[in-house]
Amino acid sequence: xxxxxxxxxxxxxxxxxxxxxxxxxxxxxxxxxxxxxxxxxxxxxxxxxxxxxxxxxxxxxxxxxxxxxxxxxxxxxxxxxxxxxxxxxxxxxxxxxxxxxxxxxxxxxxxxxxxxxxxxxxxxxxxxxx
Numbered sequence: 001x002x003x004x005x006x007x008x009x010x011x012x013x014x015x016x017x018x019x020x021x022x023x024x025x026x027x028x029x030x031x032x033x034x035x036x037x038x039x040x041x042x043x044x045x046x047x048x049x050x051x052x053x054x055x056x057x058x059x060x061x062x063x064x065x066x067x068x069x070x071x072x073x074x075x076x077x078x079x080x081x082x083x084x085x086x087x088x089x090x091x092x093x094x095x096x097x098x099x100x101x102x103x104x105x106x107x108x109x110x111x112x113x114x115x116x117x118x119x120x121x122x123x124x125x126x127x128x129x130x
Contacts, residue, residue, distance in 0.1 A: 001037035008040045058086045072096075076105035077114055084108065095119075 001009040011033045015021060021029070065078045076094050084092040084107040093106040107114040 001033045001040070003037045003041045006041070008037045008044075011036065054086070058082065061086070073105070073116060076103075077107075077116060080105050080107045081114055 001007070001011055011029065013021075013029055061082055062079055065075065065082065076096060080092045080094050083089060091106070091108040093104055096103045096105075102119045103116065104119065105114070105116045
C-alpha cells in the first residue's frame, strides 16, 4: 500500500482456488488498499501532531516555570517534576554544578516522589525537603 512514493503497508488476501479472484475482486482489493494506506498515513500524521502538541505544551510550561520562579531549588524541582509528569518518565534528575559540588534535583513516579541533594567527591549529602 502506497501513498505517493511512500510505502505504508502491505495487504495480503489469499484464496485457495486457482484464479480465485475475479477482476472486480482485484479492483475492490486495490481500492481498499488505497483507502487503507491513506487512513494509515493520516493516523501517523495525527499521532505526530499530538506528540508535537505535547512537546510544545511541555516547553510552554517549563518556560512559564523558568520565568516565574526565583528560588533555584524550587525552580529545578519544578522542572524535573514537570518533565517526569508530562513525559511519563520513571525517573528524571537534573544535575547543576554549584561551586565545588554538584546539586541534584530528582523525581520519580508514579506516584511522584521528589528529592534533592548535593554531591562532592566521595560524599553524598541529601538536602532537607522544603
